[in-house]
Amino acid sequence: MNGNYVGSFGIGYGLAVLGIALGLGLIGYSALQGMARQPEAIGKLQTVMLIALAFVELTFFLTLFLAPGSINIVPK
Template identity: 50%
Template sequence: MEAMDVSMIGKGLIIIGAGIGLGMIGGRAMEAIARQPEATGKIQTAMIIIAALLEGVAFAALFA
């Protein structure tokens, strides 16, 4: 295998991991909102910040 092939596999694994992470974040946030509807704003804010950081890592992996 060439170095390019190995790096593409690594990038793919990072993207898959980011997708799984985003799904988990969304699911857990929905569970938290269902348990405490009055905390919806705080939960959504934290979820969006974490999701943005995770997407940043995924994009960095794609273009690095």
């Protein structure tokens, strides 16, 4: 495999992880803001936040495990 392809996959992984980290941070920030404004809704907000975090983490694991399989698609 050519080194250029390996480098581009590394850049792709880096961008994917950066986007996922940004998403996790925004979810946590928004949930904490909502909890500070509406203390009586903490239970519902935590549930929704955890579900959203699970979906974002799912995209990370899909990127981590499915993207290496696409190396075979790259023309040699």
